[in-house]
Amino acid sequence: MNGLTAEAPEAVQHGEPAGPAIAHGVSRLAAWRPWLLGAAGLVMAAMAVFALDRLSQEIDYASVVAALSAKSLGLLALAVLAAAVSYTAMIGYDLSALRHVGPEPAVPARIGALAAFCGFALSNSMGVGAFTGGAVRWRIYAAAGVKPGQIARILVFVTASFSIGIFFVAAIGVLLQAGQMQGWFGLDATLLRVLAGLTLLAMLGVALLGRFKRTALRLGPVTLRVPGAKLVLAQGVISIIDLTAAAVVLWLLLPDGAVPLPSFIALYVVAIAIGAASHLPGGIGVFDAVVLLAFQGGPVPLDQVAAALLLYRAIYFVLPLLVAVLLLTGFELRHRVPAVAGGARALRASTRLMPRFLGVLAFGAGAALLLGGIAPPVEGFEPGFMLPNLPQPLFEASHLLSSVGGLGLLFVAYGLAHRLDAAWWLALLLAGGGILLSVVRGSGVLELTLLTLLGVALLTSRRRFDRRARMFTPTLSPGWWLAVACVLAAATWLLFFAHRDVEYSRQLWWRFELDENAPRAMRATLAVVLLAGAAGLWSLLKPAQSRAERPDAAALARAVAIVEAQDRADANLVRMGDKALLLTPEADAFIMYGRRGRSWIALYDPIGPAAQRIELVWRFVEMADAQGGRAAFYQVRPDSLPLYIDAGLQPLKLGEAARVRLSAFELKGKARQPLRTAINRAEREGMTFEILRPAEVPPVLDELEAVSRAWLDQHKAREKAFSLGAFERDYVASQPVAVVRGAERQVIAFATLLDTPGARTDMSVDLMRHRPDMPPGTMDFLFTKLLLMAKEQGYGFFDLGMAPLSGLAAHRLAPIWYRLGGMVFHRGERFYNFRGLRAFKEKFDPVWEPRYLCTAGGLDPWVVLADVAALQSGGLRGVIGK
Incomplete structure (x- = not known):
């Protein structure tokens, strides 16, 4: 409505966003926030790389390989058991969150355990774009019937508990082992104890203040009431068990008597806290540099420490990811289970997460395949051991092709995550070819395991890749390009590290002999770097994606025909012709959208057959991302929320429709x-x-x-x-x-x-x-x-x-958007x-019935609301002047 009398107030039927001036005021901060966080992460990563490069001068590749081979199966089994204890403890974060939030209907403990394990397994392995534990939990809890607002509180509780637990245990560790820390890092023990004590007192003071004054804990846009003393104590116990067991994993892999366990737990939690502050997935590089620095100049050779860190990464990060993929594969094979109860629906919904996990698994397998072509073969996997009579040219070609195939998997992984059917076929082909070529050239157990599991999981989850799109339809995100660049940088560093005893000469490039590993590694590195550079250049020079332009008469007529055949009345707004259209290739469904600044805002859900909506949502998100924009869906219905959650967007309630x-x-x-x-x-x-x-x-x-x-x-x-x-x-x-x-x-x-x-x-x-x-x-x-x-x-x-802002709680313990919206609704x-x-x-x-805005988190919703108001009113001047 454009307005009514006093009987029906001057209000727009579809609702206007409130607070556009506030939203516009944070737009600049929202634009700078990713760059600031990225810059901080890059600075810490650069410092870690510098430290690791200096430390690598004291590490010998052959000694590291020997240390890896010397680990007994019994010791590895104990490390795996400790990792299992840690992940079991982490399940307690979600179970405590469910108890604290108390969603209705109640979520079974097994569903909370599934969400926790899969969420931590994914977020620990790779933190790129939509690959977050929050997206995994949202998908599973939403299928179990939990409301979006309650899911947001669960995510805040888990994140806050996990993060606060790390710094809490780190402070205790420093307080108890300050003398040992002084020897490791050269810092004054008294200063360390004072800082640790102040940290613990500050945490205790905030908890007591929040408890007695009933203030709330705020993390991002969501606010939680401070839990009771029993729950706080339980969270402390969970954090101690989790981090202690995780520290035991690495401690077991160190040489006997390297360091007492209590001292090492303190070192571990401090390294984890510093790694968490870097915002890098798993604190990779930063955590490792801190541990290596602590042992530098000590009685334990850094070769042994480096080997322990590699095994720790494999056991604590890679193995849980493989278990999660196997778990989801098992659920996929049981897809005939009727989805009636909330728990059954959640199990079925978890299988829709397979593309995310397979994207990460394919990336890891590609990295292992690529790096395996650079590193000399380990004992038991000698070159050509399977086919010793293979002609030399074919052996050299297989070695080069497997490394190039690893690079291909790094790119195909992005298509898998976006559920492209073409990516599924390419990944299956590369996985099968990679297994054969890896065995022929003589590869390690890790890459063969990853490639085999990838192939099996792809075969069982074929129906999850339902997007009929070309492989290169989406443009790789900057974060993904950064991840690929990091793998290439690691490959180049490994080339020089593993073969630094080989004297360089031009003849190496043309030396083709079975026992000459360095020339093959040089050729493989050059090939993948050149191909990656060509892919990047093609990405920069390829034609831009379609822009937001008003539809011509033919496109508008087709959209009107689609509207007349479907069941959503408000879709008739397409007749205005003032919004751009994104049509399916079959022209049987569309999204209507507007663009302002970096905001690409779709109005309502996709219009057309349900089978086409998934593809349209992904195409729209990719189209916005390809041009550096933020995708948003305005006034969507609750039954469509899984579409946007799968695409990495988060819902924010706008009001309620009558x-x-x-x-x-x-x-x-x-x-x-x-x-x-x-x-x-x-x-x-x-x-x-x-x-x-x-x-x-x-x-x-x-x-x-x-x-x-x-x-x-x-x-x-x-x-x-x-x-x-x-x-x-x-x-x-x-x-x-x-x-x-x-x-x-x-x-x-x-x-x-x-x-x-x-x-x-x-x-x-x-x-x-x-x-x-x-x-x-x-x-x-x-x-x-x-x-x-x-x-x-x-x-x-x-x-x-x-009715804009209707149904938003103005309670002081509600999230900030709900409190602000509720206050405006009642007093505005x-x-x-x-x-x-x-x-x-x-x-x-x-x-x-609720209506939502779906977009990325952080400050993006505020900016999008300001841009919606400007689109409605013809610019910010129209917002202010009606």
Whole structure:
């Protein structure tokens, strides 16, 4: 609606975002935030690389390999058991979060354990873009029936517990082992104890203050009440068990007697805390540098420490990822389990996470394959051991091709994560070829295991890759390019590290002998670097993706035909022609969207068959990402949230839409007395109601336009756009119009109808305008007649549109957006009649259904809301001046 009288406040039917000035004020901070975090991570990574390079001068490659081979199976089994204890303890974070938040319906413990294990296994392995534990948990908990707001609180609780636990245990470790820390890092023990004590006191003070004053814990945009003493104590115990068991994994892999366990636990948690501060996945590089620095110059050779760190990474990070993939593969094989109960639905939903896990697994397998071509073969995997009579040229070609195939997997992994069917075929081909070539050239157990599991998991999850798109449809994100660059940098460093005893000469490039590893490594490194550079150059020079342009007549006609065949009335806003369209190749579904700055904002869910919506969501997110933009979906329905969660977006509640169930709507009863009174008064005063079909609208357009101008003048408003209709003659004439005529047959009020004539599921209104001097009760008369008419014609629902900020809790313990929105809803009548709009719609006893904004987290939602307001009003000047 573009507005109503005091009976139905001047409010837009589809809702305007609140607080655009606040949202615009944080836009610059949102733009700089990723760069600042990225810069901090790069600085710490550069420092770690510098330290590792210096330390590598004391490490011999052959000694590291020998130390790896010397580890007994019993010792490795104990390390695996310690890792299992750590991950079991981490499940306690989610179970405590479920207990604290108390979602309804209650989530079974096995579902919480599944979400926790899969979430930690993925986030520990690789932290790129959408590959986060939060996305995994959101998918599983949403399928178990947990509401989005409650899921957000669960994620905050888990993240806060895990992060605070690290620094809490680190402070205890420093306090108890400050003397040992002084010897490791050359820092004063007294200073370390003071800093650790102050950290513990600060944590205790915040907890006590929050408990006694009942303040809240805030992490990002979500706020939680401080848990009770028992739960805080339980979280402390969980953190101690988790980190102690994780430290034992690495301690067991060190030489006997290298360091006492209590001292090493202190070192471990400090290294973990520093690694967590770097924002790098698993603290890779930073954590390792801290541990190596602690042992530098000590009795334990750094070769032994480096070998222990490599095994620790494999056991604590790679192995849980493999177990998670096997677990999901098992669920995939049991896909015939009926999805009736919440737990069964959650298990089934977890299998839809397979593309994410397989993307990470393919990346790891590609890195292992590539690095395996650089490093000399380990004992037991000698060159050509499987086919000793293989001709030399074929052996050299197999060695080079396997390294190039590893690079290919790094790129294909991105397509797997985006569920491309072409990526599935390429990954299966590369995995099979990689297994054969790796055995022929003589490779290690790790890459063969990764490639075998990847192939098996791909075969069992074929149906999850349902996007019929070319492999290079999405453009790799900057984060993914950075990850590929890091692997290439590691390969180049490994080349010089593993072969630094080989004297360089030009002849090495052309030396082809079975026992000459350095020349093959040089050729493989050069090949993958050149190919990666060519891929990067192609990515920079390829044509840009489509831009946000208004559709031509043919595209608009096709979109209207799609709308007329589906069941969503508000999709008729496409008739305005002011939004760009993203159509499927079959032209049977579309997304309508607008663009402002870096915000690419889709209006509503994809329109068309359900089977096409997944592909459209991914294409839209990729299209925005390819041009450095942020993708957002505005006013989406709750049943579509999994589409956006799978694409790495997060939902934020905007308000609630009023949908009247027409089968239950009638004028009988005391509650309907005001509506009956409005109808009787209107009929006594000679008012009439009628529906004008599109063919009947043109003759009265001049009269309707006069009413519209009078309404705009009265409210000192201008025409709106994007999620709102405007009085444009072609647009108004393209759909039915409900009119109320006065006693002298003049039009005194009208409403344009959004219709689903084929499905007859929904009917709604867009423009609603009236003369300033209309009689009281006119709009009640108009709406009541509309609902009765829609019911008579067999429609299921009449959509009265969204009440902005309705249903947002203003409680002090609610998330900041909900508190701000709830406060504006209850106290912002001076600026916008929020409560009056909801009260008007309440007259018709509607069902209130949430509407969401889905976009990335952080400050992005605020920026998107500011951009939505600007799109609606024709710029920020229009927002301020109506």
